[in-house]
Every structure is written in structure tokens, then in C-alpha cells.
Amino acid sequence: MAASSSLFNTSLSSFDPKPKPFYPNSLSKHRPSSLITCTTSSSSNNASPSKVRRSDENIRDEARRHRAISNDFSAKYVPFNAGFDSSESYSLDEIVYRSRSGGLLDVQHDMDALKKFDGAYWRRLFDSRVGKTTWPYGSGVWSKKEWVLPEIDNDDIISAFEGNSNLFWSERFGKQFLGMNDLWVKHCGISHTGSFKDLGMTVLVSQVNRLRKLKRPVVGVGCASTGDTSAALSAYCASAGIPSIVFLPANKISMAQLVQPIANGAFVLSIDTDFDGCMKLIREITAELPIYLANSLNSLRLEGQKTAAIEILQQFDWQVPDWVIVPGGNLGNIYAFYKGFKMCQELGLVDKIPRLVCAQAANANPLYLHYKSNWKDFKAVKAESTFASAIQIGDPVSIDRAVYALQNCDGIVEEATEEELMDAMAQADSTGMFICPHTGVALTALFKLRKSGVIGPSDRTVVVSTAHGLKFTQSKIDYHSKDIPEMACRFANPPVEVKANFGSVMDVLKDFLNKTPKL
Numbered sequence: 001m002a003a004s005s006s007l008f009n010t011s012l013s014s015f016d017p018k019p020k021p022f023y024p025n026s027l028s029k030h031r032p033s034s035l036i037t038c039t040t041s042s043s044s045n046n047a048s049p050s051k052v053r054r055s056d057e058n059i060r061d062e063a064r065r066h067r068a069i070s071n072d073f074s075a076k077y078v079p080f081n082a083g084f085d086s087s088e089s090y091s092l093d094e095i096v097y098r099s100r101s102g103g104l105l106d107v108q109h110d111m112d113a114l115k116k117f118d119g120a121y122w123r124r125l126f127d128s129r130v131g132k133t134t135w136p137y138g139s140g141v142w143s144k145k146e147w148v149l150p151e152i153d154n155d156d157i158i159s160a161f162e163g164n165s166n167l168f169w170s171e172r173f174g175k176q177f178l179g180m181n182d183l184w185v186k187h188c189g190i191s192h193t194g195s196f197k198d199l200g201m202t203v204l205v206s207q208v209n210r211l212r213k214l215k216r217p218v219v220g221v222g223c224a225s226t227g228d229t230s231a232a233l234s235a236y237c238a239s240a241g242i243p244s245i246v247f248l249p250a251n252k253i254s255m256a257q258l259v260q261p262i263a264n265g266a267f268v269l270s271i272d273t274d275f276d277g278c279m280k281l282i283r284e285i286t287a288e289l290p291i292y293l294a295n296s297l298n299s300l301r302l303e304g305q306k307t308a309a310i311e312i313l314q315q316f317d318w319q320v321p322d323w324v325i326v327p328g329g330n331l332g333n334i335y336a337f338y339k340g341f342k343m344c345q346e347l348g349l350v351d352k353i354p355r356l357v358c359a360q361a362a363n364a365n366p367l368y369l370h371y372k373s374n375w376k377d378f379k380a381v382k383a384e385s386t387f388a389s390a391i392q393i394g395d396p397v398s399i400d401r402a403v404y405a406l407q408n409c410d411g412i413v414e415e416a417t418e419e420e421l422m423d424a425m426a427q428a429d430s431t432g433m434f435i436c437p438h439t440g441v442a443l444t445a446l447f448k449l450r451k452s453g454v455i456g457p458s459d460r461t462v463v464v465s466t467a468h469g470l471k472f473t474q475s476k477i478d479y480h481s482k483d484i485p486e487m488a489c490r491f492a493n494p495p496v497e498v499k500a501n502f503g504s505v506m507d508v509l510k511d512f513l514n515k516t517p518k519l
């Protein structure tokens with residue numbers, strides 16, 4: 001969709017040694033040994049009683065000194081949404097992406113072990129880890145390690161201390177454009193590689209790091225991508241020293257996204273097809289070669305992504321919002337949010353879950369069509385070009401996960417035309433944000449649900465912003481240049497060209513001030 005513009009004709013991270021979790025007296029005797037790493041040293045784990053990092057240590061070394069001697073929690077792969085009679089399961093140390101019947105997998109935690117501790121315990125533990133640099137709990141993902149990958153050794157974790165992203169009160173946008181007083185934006189795009197994909201990728205690449213130490217046959221890690229998964233994969237692999245291979249649809253991702261895996265040393269294939277074509281190819285290739293699949297078909301990814309939901313509850317001091325709106329493409333994230341909220345309910349941190357809205361671009365809307373047909377036979381579509389290029393996906397791998405999530409939270413699916421999503425992005429930006437087009441899709445869903453009265457003026461609503469706007473500047477340039485065929489670009493704000501003399505500058509400024517609302 002990129003168009004050049006005459007208006008924009010320029011070339012184009014004293015060390016606090018350990019968090020101090022609160023252990024209620026009644027629970028302290030049940031303190032799980034897996035948590036020893038995050039408490040003060042104890043004679044039971046042979047750790048040094050020293051509270052400070054030694055001068056010859058880095059934070060990994062320090063964490064190693066406090067390593068747990070055993071682990072009470074565990075997780076395994078099971079077929080997604082399997083009945084209670086299913087006994088099929090796989091160790092997370094196996095390389096498996098699909099169930100025996102060809103269906104999706106899910107990471108299933110030992111909930112009975114987690115339930116030995118009440119909601120208050122978990123809330124306090126998670127809260128105690130925020131804002132620290134202790135390895136690996138300084139990460140918003142690994143601060144929830146017991147619920148993510150409980151058995152991985154801290155030493156195998158590859159992390160950029162991702163997560164802990166800003167939850168921003170969108171005061172002016174909510175008031176001015178939506179008549180809302182409790183609208184929030186969860187800025188998942190303010191992250192290491194500029195999208196929410198970092199949350200899942202730290203988990204996947206950490207597990208790959210462990211698999212390689214266990215001598216499992218993993219020579220490299222590969223993905224198909226619309227630009228964000230590839231950026232996250234290449235960065236985490238580069239950090240771990242693991243080869244990464246990315247399949248990109250030629251000319252369908254932004255320049256900023258393309259340069260990310262290139263800079264991080266990934267093996268980049270630009271393929272003359274769309275994302276769905278790339279996805280098909282990477283699945284075939286990973287079945288043949290010792291390349292580990294990093295797309296969200298791999299349920300490990302969703303374990304990291306679900307922490308964004310837990311984080312939202314944490315940021316609201318464990319109060320549950322009414323609505324959470326998420327832009328959807330390959331549809332792993334909508335399920336990840338559901339799973340995060342649901343675990344918090346099941347483990348007693350909160351007593352309910354929010355209603356979820358999945359927002360799609362009208363040009364790539366298979367889930368929306370499925371929803372509108374009352375969930376009758378799903379049909380993949382040919383995804384057309386959209387400014388929300390990262391969700392230009394017609395055959396989402398996680399369709400079953402998305403349907404399950406939405407059906408179990410009284411969820412809704414909405415869609416956004418190109419004009420609607422671009423207008424919504426421009427309106428949000430005009431109130432001080434700088435969002436990506438996918439967030440524009442989510443905001444369009446909000447506009448529609450406010451208009452229809454489904455979402456009320458005082459409903460606490462969270463819009464998930466999935467990528468940083470700086471990855472998608474060309475779409476903003478096109479819009480503000482009014483350079484998009486058949487789009488009015490109603491909120492365009494092009495620069496004014498003016499001669500370099502006092503009179504000319506005064507003229508344009510007087511004109512501007514005359515049109516500016518007086519105080």
C-alpha cells in the first residue's frame with residue numbers, strides 16, 4: 001500500500017539482589033521450593049547467605065547461587081481442548097507442534113500444584129517482582145515463571161526483560177472521541193523489538209536454548225512472518241547465539257520490520273507469496289529439517305503472551321476491566337489473553353474475566369465472517385492488502401483457539417475498513433499517541449461498539465496496542481499526505497510550505513491562530 005509523497009519527500013536499557021515476596025504465615029510452611037530462587041537465601045538450597053551480588057558475579061551468576069534444588073510445578077503439552085478422557089500428552093522437551101489427530105496443542109500446567117497457594121499469595125509474589133533487576137524476574141514474563149515454564153533452569157533463559165509495558169489512561173481520546181472516562185491502552189508495542197511478540201519469543205527461544213543443551217536436534221529456529229514475529233525471533237536468537245531463519249512475504253512488510261532480522265543476522269528469505277503461503281512453506285520445511293518452528297502454532301509462544309493479560313490485572317491492582325480489545329491475525333494472541341485471564345480466575349487472583357473483542361481488518365477478516373455466521377463452518381479467505389499489514393492473514397493457524405476463547409468469555413468480533421482504521425489511528429495520534437495501524441483496527445472496533453451502545457461510557461476498557469507506531473511510519477506519511485486513493489484522510493495534518501520571510505510566516509500563523517479554538 002506504500003505510496004510516495006511529495007509532502008514528505010525526505011529520505012526516508014546499588015543492584016537489588018532479590019525480590020522479597022510476601023509469604024503469608026499460614027502458607028510459609030508450604031512455600032514451594034521452586035520459589036527459593038526469589039527469596040532471601042536459605043540454608044536449604046546451599047546458597048550463600050550473602051544478600052548482595054558479589055563483585056565477581058553477573059546477575060546470572062547471582063541467580064545461579066540461589067538456584068532452587070527442586071521444583072514443585074510442572075507443565076506439559078496436551079491436545080488443545082481435549083476431553084477429560086484424553087491421556088495424550090508430551091513433555092515440553094519434545095519437539096512436537098501437533099496432536100496425534102493433527103489438532104493444535106496447548107501447554108497444560110499442574111493446576112493442583114499451583115492451587116496449593118491462594119490468590120493472595122500469587123498476587124503478592126508477582127507484585128514483589130515488579131521493577132527489580134533480579135534474574136530472571138525483572139522480565140514481565142519471567143516474573144510469572146511458575147505459570148509460564150516452571151521447570152526451565154533460570155540459567156537457560158534468554159530474556160531482554162520484556163513485558164512490564166505501559167498501561168496508559170487514554171484520557172483525552174476517550175473523552176473527546178468516545179465519551180468515555182475509563183479508557184486505557186496497553187502499550188505492548190513499547191518493547192525490545194517493538195511488538196508483543198517479544199513476550200512469546202523469550203519463552204520459545206529459552207526452551208530452544210534448553211533443548212540444544214539437552215542435545216536435541218535443533219540447528220536453527222524458523223518462522224513465517226508479517227514482520228513482527230521475525231523481528232522478535234531474530235533478536236532473541238541473536239542474543240542466544242542460535243541461528244534464525246525467517247520467511248517473509250516479499251514487499252508486504254514495512255521497511256522498519258524488514259531491517260530488524262537483517263540487522264540481527266537472521267537468514268532472511270523474501271518469498272514471492274503472501275503470509276499464508278510463507279506459513280505453509282515453513283510448516284513443510286520444519287517437518288523436514290532440524291529447524292524449530294517459532295510461529296504461534298507452537299503453543300510455547302502463547303505461554304509468554306498470556307502474561308500481558310496477568311499484567312493488565314496487576315496494573316489495575318487486581319481489578320478486572322469490563323472489556324479488552326485485541327487486534328487479530330494468526331489468532332494466537334486472543335487465546336493467550338483469554339488463557340492469562342482465565343488462569344487468574346481459576347487460581348483465585350480475581351473472581352471474573354473481562355469480555356474480549358477481537359478486531360480484524362475487513363480486508364483480512366476470516367474470524368469476523370465466521371462469527372457473523374454464528375460460528376458455522378469456518379472458511380479461510382484470500383487476505384487482501386491492508387495498511388494493518390501484520391494482520392494480513394486469511395488462514396489463521398489458531399482459529400480453533402480463538403473461537404474457544406471468544407465463546408467462553410461472551411466475546412465479540414468486529415472489523416475495520418481501511419478508511420476506518422486509518423482515521424482511528426490519526427484520531428488517536430492527534431491526542432498524543434503514535435499507534436500502529438493494527439491498534440487502529442482495535443480502536444475502530446471500540447468506536448463501533450460505543451456507537452451501538454454495547455460498550456458503555458463508564459465501562460473500563462483496555463485496547464491492546466500490539467506494535468510500535470514507528471514501525472509503520474509510511475502508512476502515516478501516506479495518510480497525512482492525502483496520498484491514498486479513494487480515502488478522504490479526514491484527519492490529515494500535512495505540513496505547510498512557507499517562504500522564508502517574516503511576512504509569509506506571520507500570515508500563515510495568523511491564519512492558524514484564527515482557526516484555533518480560544519481558551
Ligand SMILES: Cc1ncc(COP(=O)(O)O)c(C=O)c1O
Nearest residue numbers: 328329330331332333390466467
Ligand atoms: C502488530 C500485530 N498486531 C496484531 C497481530 C495479531 O496477532 P495474532 O496473530 O496473534 O492474532 C500481529 C501478528 O499477527 C501483529 O504483528
Ligand SMILES: N[C@@H](CCOP(=O)(O)O)C(=O)O
Nearest residue numbers: 225226227228229295296330
Ligand atoms: N503478525 C505475525 C504473524 C504471525 O503470527 P504468529 O504469532 O503465528 O507468529 C508476524 O509478525 O509475523
